[in-house]
Structure formats: C-alpha cells, structure tokens
Amino acid sequence: TNPPEQKRTSSLNHITNPSTSTTTPTPAPTPTPTPTPIPTSTSPTDASPAQDAPDTGSAPTHTQPTQSTKGRLFFSHTLPGIIRLALSLPGHLEAAGRIPLLKQAVDAEVQLSQHMIASILANAFLCTFPKQGSEDSEYSYPSINFGSLYSAPCTASKAAKLKCILHYFERVVDQMPSGVVSFHRQVLDDFPEWEEL
Numbered sequence: 001t002n003p004p005e006q007k008r009t010s011s012l013n014h015i016t017n018p019s020t021s022t023t024t025p026t027p028a029p030t031p032t033p034t035p036t037p038i039p040t041s042t043s044p045t046d047a048s049p050a051q052d053a054p055d056t057g058s059a060p061t062h063t064q065p066t067q068s069t070k071g072r073l074f075f076s077h078t079l080p081g082i083i084r085l086a087l088s089l090p091g092h093l094e095a096a097g098r099i100p101l102l103k104q105a106v107d108a109e110v111q112l113s114q115h116m117i118a119s120i121l122a123n124a125f126l127c128t129f130p131k132q133g134s135e136d137s138e139y140s141y142p143s144i145n146f147g148s149l150y151s152a153p154c155t156a157s158k159a160a161k162l163k164c165i166l167h168y169f170e171r172v173v174d175q176m177p178s179g180v181v182s183f184h185r186q187v188l189d190d191f192p193e194w195e196e197l
Helices: 003-016 067-087 088-094 114-123 154-176
Strands: 110-113 180-184
Touching: 003 110, 067 088, 067 154, 088 110, 088 114, 110 114, 114 154, 114 180
Parallel strands: none
Antiparallel strands: 110 180
C-alpha cells in the first residue's frame, strides 16, 4: 500500500461524513442593536413662531371691552350716574344761588364748581332745560340741550362729540373732581392798534 494515498482517503471521509466530525460549530454572531437617534433640542432663537405657538384657529384675546360690554356698562353704571347728577342740580343752585348771565358789553365773571358743571351738563345731556329766551326777548340764547346731537343724520362730527361727552361722564361718575372753573367775560373800551403791536 501507498501511505500517501491512505492519508488522502481519510481526509475525504472526514469531509463527506459530518457525523464523524469532531469540529465544534461556531455560534452565529449576535446582531448589534442599532442605537436610537436622540432628537436634538431646538434653541429658542431657532424656533419658528409656528412651532412655538401653533395656530389653533381662534382669535387672540383682547383686554379692551367689546361694544356689547361698553353698552352694558353705560346702561348699568354711567347712565344712572348721569341721572343722579341731573337730579342734584336744584341743590347746587340753592347753595350757590342763581347763575348770572354774562351779558354782552358787561365785564363780569362766574365761578362754578366742577360738580355743578357736571350737573348742568347731565341735564343738557337728558334735554331737561326749557327753551331760553324768546324772539321778543332782549337776550335770546341758543338751546343748551344736546338734542341736536341726537337728530339725524348721524355725521362723523356728531359721533365724535357724543363719544367725548360719554367719556367725560364715565370719568366724573367714577371720580368727581373738586376744582372750580372760572368764566370771565372781558370788555375793552379802547381797541389796540393791532398793526402797531
């Protein structure tokens, strides 16, 4: 027998017959888990307004009162205050006496408290004053009532005047001022030469 040939046959039997193999199988490699990516935080400077405050479809909240709120406030608070001011006028007149008229060509002065002025304006707002003077009277004064402001048509100037008057009443009803207002009608006997001044 040829020894090299026998060695070759033994090697072939080892390959074709797995049961006689003593080689230990290599275990399958364990798969390495893929790390989960960590989301990067966005700095406040990089965030867009849409990300910071998502659009919810609702209108922004305003602190200013709406028209319906102003209307309820007027009828529940301001108008009752105006009525109280109007009813207080007889007491002011009794304490201060009759208000003198500042007639033409007469140098005179009238001092009225701000409370009394508010009472007079409240009556004018409610149109409680009777017509002043007559066509045959020596002195005929325009009406002090605000009736012309309530007549149609409602122009922009009328609306602005009413808004100003209502704002005034809102202020004095909440906190009445305590000052005194002076009305002085001055009369000049000799007019200056305006060209020389």
